Amino acid sequence: MATTTSGTTAADAEPFDIVATYNELLRSDPDLTMPIAAIEALVLLLTQSVSSTISETMDLLEKSTAHLKKSIPNPIGLSAGTDLFQRYLITTLQRPGLLGPAGDFKAIRTHLLTNGRLFIRRAKESRHKIADFGRGFIRDGSTILTNGGSRVVAALLQKAADEEGGPSAVRFRVIYVLSSTAQDCDHPNEEPEGMETVRALREKGVPVSTIPESAVAYSLGKADMVIVGAEGVVENGGIVSRMGTYQIGILAKAIGKPFYVVAESHKFVRLYPLGQYDLPIKQRVIEFKSAEDIAEESKQDSPATSSSGDDQIELPLCHSVDFTPPHLISALITDSGVLTPSAVSEELIKIWF
């Protein structure tokens, strides 16, 4: 436990800031997903803390999780990670064996602290596993419509295009929907997300067409299937994903094209949204204004930031999400196989009850 003691001295100097750690993790590794960053942040938190009893650790985790969730504008993805971490601790402690109640609490602590890197590696490997499962969906001569900047979708498409990915590369075409609102709000002049994937695919010889969101209905007739990524997969099998996914889902259903979602199983989150406006986030997509309101706003110049401390932070428009209900989804391609939307709740039940 040498690492812990040295960590403690560092913690004395400067209190551990889980939010900053989480953001730093996400920034430092563009390949990291939100749930995994959350798990990593919690692991680092445990490294810094001196807690030696189970309930102390649990309490610390709970408080930090609550703090983290409140400080991040979109906590859906990360709550999948924190929940998974907490449930893992609880179930491992209840289970007989070395890490169980009879065993040493330190053992599980050491396991978690020493294997942080391993978790990240596994999470990234699961992306390749999904790509292997999903390869079968992409057939010679097919056209795939996709959107957003999902890394799993990118991995899947690139794997299919790769010569090494299987017996031979699949010859397929991609219609890439580029979002107009999803441009990075910090750098408004940068290219829309997904361009990197588009370039990589074109590099591999895959013909890619980029279309605006308004052309989805027009283009779907030429597509054989829709494949999208997800930020979180909710209990009923629906997905929370980049704004614009819902409408693609509706259109695909109307035109009768299969709509597949690729997502790692650590993105499953215990949430049951009943509709678009039932998500635990605050985003100002619809805003009614009269001329009077606009005049007032320009007088104030800066938008009123008089939100009280308890409130959820508002999600900037460029990161806004929507909810695609399960009946629009043909199948979820995850690292535990191809699932129907109703299988998601079972996976969640397995870890919670």
Next chain:
Amino acid sequence: MPSTSLALTPGLGSFLQCLKTNPIDTSIETLISLLKRRQIRHSRSCATATACLLRGVITSCRTNDSAKLIERVQNVGRRLMAAQPREMVVGNIVRRVLGLIRDEAEDDREAEFSLSEVGSESQPQTPRAYDDPSLPLDRDSPSLRDDRTPRPPLTSMFSLLSQPEPENSLPSTPGSQSPGGRLFSHGSTKDVRSEVIEGIKEIIDELGQVDDQIAAYALDHIHSNEIILTHTSSTTVQKFLLKAAAKRKFTVIHAESFPNNHDAVHATVSGAAKNEDENLGVEAFQKPLIEHGITVILIPDSAVFAMMSRVNKVILGTHSVLANGGLVAAAGTRIIARAAKVHQTPVVVVSGVYKLSPVYPFDFDSLIEYGDPSKVLAYEDGDLVDQIDVQNPIYDYVPAELVDLYITNLGGHAPSYLYRIVSDHYRKEDISF
């Protein structure tokens, strides 16, 4: 194969005969050629043949080493599936047998573990590795214990955070061998082989009983004075209806399913059913529906839509059921299911669990088999044959959203629940072997 039910015709009967007298390799070849030539065709016949063949394979394998048994079964299974990739039940049975072997091997390992646990408690100083010469001796004891601990089934979501795989911590172990493989390879206390054979026998029994088990649910689904529409001469459906006919009066509309199955349908309806399913014995003497006082109306397939507005329920048999809830069934089924959807008529599919395949239909077209075009247009019409292209698809793919309920020998399930039955029956590692 309507006109070929002589004793000498190659089929399930001749194969089972061959299995009794010939060495196992000959029997494997026989079944492969039967499958290739489509001389064995009904789902159940194929399933029975596969199960019997695998029983023979296991019997002839003079080893108790489950890893070797798995390899052997996989080998045979691959050849059978390559012979007729569209006959999904063959793969299903192979996967179930593989699952059986794996289960036995794991039981074995657990029993062994508890034994060695007792031993190590009495002599805490002895490293457990001495009990087992195949394990390297230079390992530290905690990792050894982790390796041996019978882990409760880790869910897939937890697998992200779980203990590292033993291989990672033990670079000294040969990389190709999984810890499981190594563990079930050494001398076991139990006769794995006989347990597996016992399990296969249960599968064969299940194949024999499946229709009766399904029929037991008939009274829950067929009510008095209902009008039921069905299609093809599926024995499962016939038994289902007969069971209900014993208690209730209803009407059956039977679509004749021209051109692949109409003779059999006519025979079934009129009660002159020949021994169509080769392995049937007692069933062949069963009374037809009409003798139970059921009104049976025979219609051509083209009249399905016209009749649908009067129908209360559609009951269909199937060739195989896929993991997403879709099914591959006799040609014409999709029209019926679609017509039922338009009229909001419930569609019930009756199928044994053995027809449920873990295969995901990536490409629907590849599942459809094309049959003898001369059934559509006989060769006697020589002039026409030269000039037009005749096609006779045997199967239809019916998407899951057209089916309301599946009735298997385990009960009724919604199509979205089938994945669960798949995961109960097949092991993940066997899905694509």
